[in-house]
Amino acid sequence: MNSDSISQEAINAWRDYVLKQIVENLEANKDKIMDQFEHENTHGLTCQDINQEGLLDFDIAITLHRDKKQSFGLGLGFFKATIIR
Known part of the structure; x- marks a missing residue:
C-alpha cells in the first residue's frame, strides 16, 4: 500500500489511535x-500546586509530518485533545 492509496479516514484513525494511547499513558502514569x-x-x-493552579489542564496535539505546511502553521493533520483531570 503506497501513501497515495491510504484514505484520509485511515490516516485520521491512525492519528486518533496514537493520541488515545498517549492520553491513556498520561492518565495511567x-x-x-x-x-x-x-x-x-x-x-x-x-x-498540590499543580492541582490547585489547574496545571493539569492542557492540550496535546499530534501533527503528522506529512501534513505539515512548508510555511508557519500546524498543518492539515493538526488534531488536539484536552486532558481533563
Missing part, C-alpha cells in the same frame, strides 16, 4: 509523572 517532577524540579512547584 499521572501520579508517577507528578511525583517525579516534584522531586526533580528546581522551582519549588509541588503536586
Whole structure:
C-alpha cells in the first residue's frame, strides 16, 4: 500500500489511535509523572500546586509530518485533545 492509496479516514484513525494511547499513558502514569517532577524540579512547584493552579489542564496535539505546511502553521493533520483531570 503506497501513501497515495491510504484514505484520509485511515490516516485520521491512525492519528486518533496514537493520541488515545498517549492520553491513556498520561492518565495511567499521572501520579508517577507528578511525583517525579516534584522531586526533580528546581522551582519549588509541588503536586498540590499543580492541582490547585489547574496545571493539569492542557492540550496535546499530534501533527503528522506529512501534513505539515512548508510555511508557519500546524498543518492539515493538526488534531488536539484536552486532558481533563
